[in-house]
Amino acid sequence: MRRIYESGAIRRDEGPFSPSEKDTERRIEAMRSINSTKLSRLILPNGLSRRAISIDVSTPRDEYPLDAAIPFRVTMRNSMPFPITIPTRSPLLWTWDVDGVTDASHVPLHDPPDEPDSLVFDRGERKQFTKQWQQLFRVSDSEWEPAEPGEYTIGAELNVENAVEKGLRGETTVRLDPDTEA
């Protein structure tokens, strides 16, 4: 029977490159790597940070029959080759809305704590989030009403002051038409 000692499974690492002695000759290399996210947050002006981020909202189709769920994709992209940090008003980093109605709800769904937070993008990072709008508007804590046929704007924006002016909002338009085929 082959024993474990003969199998080489527990062979000691004795190759030429394995460290056998502590090399005390070299000096400690402080700051071999730096936290580029923190650094860019410190040195980049806010205006440049904001310009680096683009938000896009897209749907697979422009027209939908009534009662069909409308999937939409929110794409946030950092066009810069360095990390970007966008400070937000609360831990709720971004929101979506239909015709300006956040989360398609006339009653507020979230009450985020009043603490600033931030959304961090890596260098050239693209974040994608897929959501669905069920063609319903929440009208109370426990009731929803269907949307009427017509044109609706689905938007998404970062939770910052004046997101539209700062270019941190994206939107798309869909049409709800009872005659459209599913």
Added chain:
Amino acid sequence: MTLLEVNDLTVKFYTQEGVVTAVDDLSYSIERGEKFGVVGESGAGKSVTALSLMRLIDSPGRIESGEILFKGENLLEMDESEMQRIRGNEVAMVFQDAQTALNPVYPVGEQIAEAIRHHLDYDDQEARERTIQLLDKVGIPEAEARYDDYPHEFSGGMQQRAIIAMALSCDPDLLLCDEPTTALDVTIEAQILDELKALADDFDTAIQLITHDLGVVAQVCDRVMVMYAGTPVEKAPVEELYYDPKHPYTVGLMSSIPRVGDDRERLQTIPGTMPDLVELPPGCSFHPRCPYAEECCARKEPALLDPETGVAATSDTEHAAACLEYTGDLTGGLDYEVTVDDAATEDEPQYAGRDHNV
């Protein structure tokens, strides 16, 4: 006398994808010495509820609203030192995975003794003796010799017992057991559940038992709360829940239990999965998977109601369910049937209804 009262507890996690509502407006109470079961699938919010009671929710999670009254005091308003006095002492927790709950670099006995020294002011020798007694009580053989063993020297079942010993070490009034037997085989599971029951009776400890195993609930609990997508869908005494379930989700859970002697070719399941908690479906969260769902289920969220009277459930309501059937909104009704076949299944109820697999 009410030991624990949870009122309108809401716990949310703020993530990049959106806000995860892990527990939404949850209310329940546990009496002294009572064994209370919390069941539901993965992601139903069971563990988050237990962690909230211990104030162990980490960032990005936040207890957004509600109150947790333990012996009349709101745990959410206590400062950290007061909470530390209660945590592990008056409220203790048996964690889901014993192997990760134990510190691998300290002997098991020492980890139990530490809690005893901290909370009960025992000296080293007294704490050691009490630990050995506890290890013996939970069925660790040769407890004195195993005191100095490290967690890796214990089997899975023994680790779980050690965690239970640790939780019981300071005679807690409330024991939160988060799937205490999930990682164990069925024989050890039965032993541990019996031990938990016996120990709870000995120490008059109330138990909140979190599990996804309805068999475990039937064996241990007095009352049960069924959770789905962060909200309670049914609350009932254990017998009523088994013999007279009122919510389609509970019926689905019951009918998906495999039974010896069942002649069906396929096991009945609930189609689909728990919804994404970032984006719950409108109306009743269970409606996309419910075989009895009608149009109104997507438009109206049912509250917990007394199924007999249709009025909103209070903390005194024995049996409550959250389904539009009890508000009179469902036109087709819930046409499932519970039959008890005494001879074949030893009093085990059978559930027949619309096929959940459609």
